[in-house]
Amino acid sequence: MSRIPLFLAISLILSAFIVFGDQEEEILRLQIGDEALREKTMAVSPGKIYAANTGNPVSFDEMIRGMAKSRLVYVGETHNSLPMHQIQAKIIRGLYEQDRGLTVGFEMYPVTKQEVLNKWSLGLLSEKEFIRDGQWYVNWNFHFGFYQDIFRVVKKNAIPLYALNVPRDIITKLRMKGWEALSEQEKGMVPEPDLTHKDHRTLIRTIFEGADLPHQMKGKGLEMAFEGLYRAQTAWDETMAHHALAALYKEEGKIVVLAGSGHLLYNLGINLRAYNKSQLPFKTVVCIVIPKGKKSVEVSCSLADYVWGLPEEGRPVYPSVGLRFKKFDGLDNLVIERDPIDGVAKGTDFKKGDVVLSVDGKKHSDINELRTYLARFTWGDQVTFQLLRDTQQIEVLLKFQMPQDDTENL
Secondary structure (H helix, E strand, C coil): CCCEEHHHHHHHHHCCCCCCCHHHHHHCCCCCCCCCCCCCEEEECCCCEEECCCCEEECHHHHHHHCCCCCEEEEEECCCCHHHHHHHHHHHHHHHHHCCCEEEEEEEEEHHHHHHHHHHHCCCCCHHHHHHHCCHHHHCCCCHHHHHHHHHHHHHCCCCEEEEECCHHHHHHHHHHCHHHCCHHHHHHCCCCCCCCHHHHHHHHHHHCCEECCHHHCCHHHHHHHHHHHHHHHHHHHHHHHHHHHHHHHHCCEEEEEEEHHHCHHHCCHHHHHHHHHCCCEEEEEEEEECCCCCCEEEECCCCCEEEEEECCCCCCCCCCCCCEECCCCCCCEEECCCCCCCCCCCCCCCCCCEEEEECCECCCCHHHHHHHHCCCCCCCEEEEEEEECCEEEEEEEECCCCHHHHCCC
């Protein structure tokens, strides 16, 4: 069995879920969650929606009707899957027709950007202004195009849009030092996470143990890494549950929560924590990818209330650049934050600490501005970087093509 690189496992746990191979399919069949369903399985085929309580396919309209009494509806995603985002937009449309008092909660923004989301819902910003004022490419690491349909549905119908997250540095601090290390102001945004839920720990531990861990993280380091990661995961879930309920109570209708599927699997994440606080009825929709060559994937009936099968994509619609930039006080130029480990920059000659002098001949001093520029390019394009490395000016060509090792897996 191939093992998942650590950084991919962490991304999987904290953000999204997609079928890669045997390890991930095992995660889909854990006997955790709803006691009445955990020992039952259902075969999920691409293009079909399955109701967990029966294990049988249902139509889209049947699913929407099944959500009529739910105050919270959770729809999971893999962040770079356009089909999953299109499904989220479709569900929002369907629920809006059912309940015009609909609200949408969004993992992708911290609560500090709520004013920008308010302006978008009221139709006061263009997409260009929304990306700029909301600092989309600073707050989120994925192409805006993936989410465009969702934002357009929200704006067209003036649906209230709420940020559910907090700045990442707060979660990082909690992961490294624990909840008690947060300031009183930070604690006001992040409820103390409950780390004792047995089934949830089983889920996150199973995913974590599928990672290809570096030598220094084994032994005692393994336990420390997991406990820190688990604190971060539960803190994110508690935080988004807290803010989703706050939005729901303010708007008094129904809320659709959009978040990475890793926060929703087996109804043990945001959904469970919001229910424990409110006792309000909810439904969860999770999409899973059926690998090429397979007609179906067997999953636990406790995985989600509705499971939607999707065919595997050849590659994401929008390329991921894979470059992280950092801004230093007193320096106008941006700096490469780390050696690239994913995206089109993986395996190229970018190094941590490179100073970005120009991109296609233009200087950039703002991260969001540069990443907005890079988002213009698609597969087959290329961009020229002028970099300063160890007092030497060098040129690096960034080609928008799949890294060789990723291409081999398609």
